[in-house]
Amino acid sequence: MYVAVKGGERAIENAHRLLAHERRGDRDVPELSIEQISEQLSLGVDRVMTEGSLYDRELAALAVKQARGDLIEAIFLVRAFRATLPRFGATEPVDTGAMQVRRRVSSTFKDIPGGQILGPTFDYTHRLLDPQLAEGFAPEAPATGHASAAATPRVTDILGRDGLIEPSPAGDKDAPVGDLTREPLNFPADRDLRLQNLARADEGFLLALGYSSQRGYGRNHPFAGEIRFGEVEVEFMAEDAGFAVPLGSIALTECQMVNQFKGSATEAPCFTRGYGLAFGHSERKTMSMALVDRSLRARELGEEVIAPGQDEEFVMSHSDNVQATGFVEHLKLPHYVDFQSELGLLRKLRQEFAGANVTPPMQEAAE
Amino acid sequence: MAGNESLADQSGTQARRKAAMAVLAHSATADIAGHLADIALPAHEDLREPENGLVMVRGRIGGDGVPFNLGEVTVSRAAVRLSTGEVGFGYTLGRDREKARLIALCDAMVQSDKLVAAIEDKVVAPLRVAMIERQNRKAAETAATRVDFYTLVRDEG
Numbered sequence: 001m002y003v004a005v006k007g008g009e010r011a012i013e014n015a016h017r018l019l020a021h022e023r024r025g026d027r028d029v030p031e032l033s034i035e036q037i038s039e040q041l042s043l044g045v046d047r048v049m050t051e052g053s054l055y056d057r058e059l060a061a062l063a064v065k066q067a068r069g070d071l072i073e074a075i076f077l078v079r080a081f082r083a084t085l086p087r088f089g090a091t092e093p094v095d096t097g098a099m100q101v102r103r104r105v106s107s108t109f110k111d112i113p114g115g116q117i118l119g120p121t122f123d124y125t126h127r128l129l130d131p132q133l134a135e136g137f138a139p140e141a142p143a144t145g146h147a148s149a150a151a152t153p154r155v156t157d158i159l160g161r162d163g164l165i166e167p168s169p170a171g172d173k174d175a176p177v178g179d180l181t182r183e184p185l186n187f188p189a190d191r192d193l194r195l196q197n198l199a200r201a202d203e204g205f206l207l208a209l210g211y212s213s214q215r216g217y218g219r220n221h222p223f224a225g226e227i228r229f230g231e232v233e234v235e236f237m238a239e240d241a242g243f244a245v246p247l248g249s250i251a252l253t254e255c256q257m258v259n260q261f262k263g264s265a266t267e268a269p270c271f272t273r274g275y276g277l278a279f280g281h282s283e284r285k286t287m288s289m290a291l292v293d294r295s296l297r298a299r300e301l302g303e304e305v306i307a308p309g310q311d312e313e314f315v316m317s318h319s320d321n322v323q324a325t326g327f328v329e330h331l332k333l334p335h336y337v338d339f340q341s342e343l344g345l346l347r348k349l350r351q352e353f354a355g356a357n358v359t360p361p362m363q364e365a366a367e
Numbered sequence: 368m369a370g371n372e373s374l375a376d377q378s379g380t381q382a383r384r385k386a387a388m389a390v391l392a393h394s395a396t397a398d399i400a401g402h403l404a405d406i407a408l409p410a411h412e413d414l415r416e417p418e419n420g421l422v423m424v425r426g427r428i429g430g431d432g433v434p435f436n437l438g439e440v441t442v443s444r445a446a447v448r449l450s451t452g453e454v455g456f457g458y459t460l461g462r463d464r465e466k467a468r469l470i471a472l473c474d475a476m477v478q479s480d481k482l483v484a485a486i487e488d489k490v491v492a493p494l495r496v497a498m499i500e501r502q503n504r505k506a507a508e509t510a511a512t513r514v515d516f517y518t519l520v521r522d523e524g
Contacts, residue, residue, distance in 0.1 A: 055424065055440035056461065082421060082439055090423040093434040100502065102509050110516060118512040145510035147503065154430050168432025177425065177434050191428055192435035199437050233389075234460065236422055240446065241456040241474075243381055247422070247442060248392035248460040254430060277426045277437055 023068050037061040046280025047071055052078025053200040055250050055279050072321050079322050092235045092244050096254045097154050102230040106155045108223045108258060114152030155226035156256045165271040187313045194296055194312060199278060201319035203285045209309040210291030218295050218307030225258035229281050253278050255286035259294050262301055387477050387491045392459045394494045396466040402490040410450035411472060417445035417464035443467035453478040
């Protein structure tokens, strides 16, 4: 017999009303504006854009506000929003070499053309809580220096000139670019699909996997060849206009990992690479992404697949925090009928167990 | 020969349109509207109502390899036709439909021999100056964080 149970509408409505009240917090405290979140919690907004897979600061800031600062909930909201808009097409591939660099460091070469540029970084701060910030704090204007007109080429391009590092994969220019938002994922997956998956993957998941590779689970000896952050111009081939139109610029972070070398009887040994790219200022994310990208190349580079970080099916199937949270959190929704049937089965099994194990009279003890 | 000239003409116009679009896309809606208020606007109509959509941003593997899909970005687009026939297109990042419409109007005017001087001098040029100023200020702030390495000379005596 199937029994449908309904109810809870009023409770749900009132729960959402209570949520809105709690979200607002103490009404004597001024309400947060979207601009405040976008400007002052900018790295949280960057993470929501990256993992929500939608570059729009205002929407991401709104999502952070609506989600009460729960970034995975905010990412979920952004993903749901992107499904409401039509897609006009794809941009021309961005040129990170022409980035207006805000930060650019290499841990492999001290003297790189364009120099080591620290930019706005937490690196070298003392990680001591600053009581000044609790009191309302007007920082001094940033120092200015003489901006050089010299280019800041990618470090990997410089190494590449001597053949010391493998070149980036050059494939068929007209080959279609894999898109996991359009076609279901199949394994083995090519590197374009893997990078798309990693770009929207949970930062914590990639951080842990990257860390595990450093600790020896599929070790590949990484160096941070270069990390850069800044504005990149975006162009879109507009069919109606008949040429690639400029759309403006977006902030991106790029990480080039340089890894242990590889050679064979026919090829001279050279460094291999892992690549990370993300929206906004997302350094930990792109470094982790580059580590995992390199780990996932195990098959291609003939390395033994022994660790979770080298297993593309494992990584790509569990990297998406919207999917993961959906499956984990659905457990709290009503499972009354499922559970009743399990309960019935368990009672039956226990009865059978009791029947089969009727304790014989304990004669010895009686004597 | 005439054909070649018109081809060169066409690519010249296209370069000018693209250069104007690059400046306009980087400018705030209010600033574009403010400068447009300084010139007499020609009669025009919306050829395509401004609309919001998404564009998939592509990167390249390793920075210079084959492309991959990074994630989407919100985009607005519009098309405007002048009563004299020129059709302009407006594309910009973000969900500001009015900005797309203004860019389309400017693009149509850039293609008109009569209007191109006014739109370049009164709208695009001042916006370009402001854009370059913003970029220079950022570049100067960034330059102050460039590391100057120096070597400590050891006294061997």
